[in-house]
Amino acid sequence: MWIVHQWMAELWFINKTRELTDSEMTEMSHCMSANAQRAWEIAKLKNVFLIVSMTNNTDWQHDLCSRIEKIEELKKE
Incomplete structure (x- = not known):
């Protein structure tokens, strides 16, 4: 699971018991933005x-596969 997803999940659970602070809301927004950008990039590729x-065009296909795999591997970190 990508660290951004872990932090979003933690913030979501915190928000179930209390309102997020302004800094936590900012962090949630940053996480959601990073997630959306990555999802958009994968969908585009x-x-x-x-x-x-x-x-x-197999050369281009291999290049695209490599780029997609690199992005998706980052989710596992």
């Missing part, structure tokens, strides 16, 4: 991959 796969 997968869409490009679909188009590239229709052109049989």
Whole structure:
């Protein structure tokens, strides 16, 4: 699980028992922004991959796969 997801989960559980402080709300916002940016980047690369796969450009496909894997590996840290 990506550290950002762990921190978002912790903040979410804290918020179940009390209101988040201003700094915690800011951190939640940063986490959500980072998550959205990563999700958007993966979705964009997968869409490009679909188009590239229709052109049989295997070099570009391998490059896209590598880029997607690198982004997804960061989730495991």
